[in-house]
Amino acid sequence: MRSEMVERESLVEVGNLDHRFPDRILRQPGGEALRACFQCGLCTASCPISLIDSRYSPRRVIKRILLGMRDQVLRDRFIWLCSACFLCQERCPQDVRPPEVMTVLKNMAVKEGILPQGIARMMEVFKRTGRLYPIDDFTAEEREELGLPHLEEEQEAVKRLLEE
Amino acid sequence: MSYALFLGCMIPLRLPYMETAARKVLDLLGVELLDMPNASCCGDPISFQSLDRETWLAIAARNLCIAEEMGKDILTLCSGCYETLKTANVTLKRERPLREEVNRILSEVGREFKGTIEVKNLLEVLQEIGAEKVRSFVTRPLKGLRVATHYGCHLVRPSDVLNFDDPMRPVIFDRFIELTGAESVSYQKKMLCCGAGLRMVDTKKALRLVEMKLGYVEEAGADCMAVLCPYCMLQYDVMQRMVRHRDGGKYNIPVFYYPELLCLSMGVPPEELGLRFHRTSPESVLKKIGLNSPPSIS
Numbered sequence: 024m025r026s027e028m029v030e031r032e033s034l035v036e037v038g039n040l041d042h043r044f045p046d047r048i049l050r051q052p053g054g055e056a057l058r059a060c061f062q063c064g065l066c067t068a069s070c071p072i073s074l075i076d077s078r079y080s081p082r083r084v085i086k087r088i089l090l091g092m093r094d095q096v097l098r099d100r101f102i103w104l105c106s107a108c109f110l111c112q113e114r115c116p117q118d119v120r121p122p123e124v125m126t127v128l129k130n131m132a133v134k135e136g137i138l139p140q141g142i143a144r145m146m147e148v149f150k151r152t153g154r155l156y157p158i159d160d161f162t163a164e165e166r167e168e169l170g171l172p173h174l175e176e177e178q179e180a181v182k183r184l185l186e187e
Numbered sequence: 188m189s190y191a192l193f194l195g196c197m198i199p200l201r202l203p204y205m206e207t208a209a210r211k212v213l214d215l216l217g218v219e220l221l222d223m224p225n226a227s228c229c230g231d232p233i234s235f236q237s238l239d240r241e242t243w244l245a246i247a248a249r250n251l252c253i254a255e256e257m258g259k260d261i262l263t264l265c266s267g268c269y270e271t272l273k274t275a276n277v278t279l280k281r282e283r284p285l286r287e288e289v290n291r292i293l294s295e296v297g298r299e300f301k302g303t304i305e306v307k308n309l310l311e312v313l314q315e316i317g318a319e320k321v322r323s324f325v326t327r328p329l330k331g332l333r334v335a336t337h338y339g340c341h342l343v344r345p346s347d348v349l350n351f352d353d354p355m356r357p358v359i360f361d362r363f364i365e366l367t368g369a370e371s372v373s374y375q376k377k378m379l380c381c382g383a384g385l386r387m388v389d390t391k392k393a394l395r396l397v398e399m400k401l402g403y404v405e406e407a408g409a410d411c412m413a414v415l416c417p418y419c420m421l422q423y424d425v426m427q428r429m430v431r432h433r434d435g436g437k438y439n440i441p442v443f444y445y446p447e448l449l450c451l452s453m454g455v456p457p458e459e460l461g462l463r464f465h466r467t468s469p470e471s472v473l474k475k476i477g478l479n480s481p482p483s484i485s
Contacts, residue, residue: 071382074399103388104392107341107384108340110344110355129236129237133238142388146235155196166203169207170207171199171207177225177226185242
């Protein structure tokens with residue numbers, strides 16, 4: 024059953040391909056070198072995410088972009104698991120810059136309403152305080168105990184930047 | 188020598204003892220640190236960039252503008268901030284159309300990116316002071332201490348932007364560890380990511396990366412790990428505690444922020460460092476270098 028599912032997931036349905044998809048990514052900063060990929064797999068061999076879970080692979084994401092598998096690519100969890108460690112980017116013989124490709128894909132996915140909850144929650148705190156964590160009493164006390172200066176929140180400017 | 192100190196979020200708000208150690212050691216070395224008024228989160232190298240690259244650049248650039256107005260280079264204590272601010276700085280200096288677009292956004296908050304400053308990490312500042320001068324402050328060498336250095340990804344990669352040390356086989360941190368009198372031990376998968384970047388998406392996988400690294404560090408017989416980034420610190424110190432509680436005490440490897448080890452080697456009393464806030468007790472290391480350990484909170 025499971026292997027059947029995996030097989031179906033990896034099928035390429037020609038009728039559903041979006042042939043303009045690779046070009047849309049090529050036009051974004053970071054996506055320019057996409058077509059240079061010759062699928063050597065050094066990215067996947069370097070990837071810490073692939074190391075702990077072999078179901079995930081940057082090489083496959085890139086192949087799927089080139090095939091025009093738009094929906095599968097934008098729904099792939101890998102694009103959010105990529106931690107931008109840049110090991111693949113340093114090793115890629117074709118200068119494809121996979122982490123930057125993942126950023127382009129994430130920007131597209133967000134426009135379609137795909138965003139992991141954890142990141143959405145972080146965003147909310149950022150909008151409210153200008154930082155990723157609120158300055159609560161506990162933190163203020165701990166800072167004082169450690170002899171550190173008082174911290175201010177920065178809301179106004181950040182909020183306006185986000186509205187732009 | 189003076190710098191605009193960029194604190195970020197994780198250090199001042201979650202792991203402030205790291206800020207204490209950094210301020211203390213730089214004060215000892217005669218570096219003046221100027222606070223940056225109205226600074227925000229750097230922009231975060233992973234999550235905000237995921238949402239929208241231009242907004243991310245604008246948030247980073249706004250922080251750069253504050254230092255430009257101060258007329259000072261930025262010192263970052265976190266590798267995430269280092270990567271974000273340096274990438275924004277280098278990119279906006281290089282790409283004029285993008286700079287114009289970002290400046291259009293920044294004009295809304297009355298700022299303009301001019302490209303007049305540099306962004307530096309802690310080791311770069313120590314290099315500027317000079318390794319020999321830093322060494323001359325070491326009064327209590329950490330003899331016999333075996334340290335596994337974890338560089339962290341965003342200190343050295345992407346190398347075409349950061350241009351600091353070799354991106355795959357770096358050496359600078361190891362040299363700075365050895366200057367304290369400690370020994371830097373080699374271990375497998377030294378460049379393996381700490382996994383902090385995926386902890387908001389998949390905590391289990393983030394924990395798996397922590398465990399893997401701890402295994403290699405233990406195998407090499409290191410007494411402790413040393414890091415340069417609060418996200419790596421969070422992963423190896425705090426998350427290690429989660430691994431320990433789950434598996435019944437499997438790992439017990441103390442983790443230090445490099446300035447803490449420097450402070451100890453320069454004779455700063457351990458009770459001044461907030462070591463009690465570590466979630467993995469540093470006691471075994473303090474004992475090894477002949478110091479009493481403060482009571483722990485974990």
